[in-house]
C-alpha cells in the first residue's frame with residue numbers, strides 16, 4: 001500500500017517497499033508494483049522520486 005505523507009505542506013506518496021517518495025500517487029504505485037515484482041527498484045521510476 002502506498003502511504004500518503006504530508007511534507008512541507010505538500011502531499012507525497014511513499015512506496016512501502018523501498019521508501020522512495022513521489023509527488024504523484026501514480027508514480028508511487030508504479031514503483032511499488034515494480035519493487036514487489038522484481039524485489040528491486042526501477043531506475044526509470046526512482047529517478048522521478050522526490051528527495052526529502
Ligand SMILES: [Zn+2]
Pocket residue numbers: 015016017018019020031032035041
Ligand atoms: Zn519502490
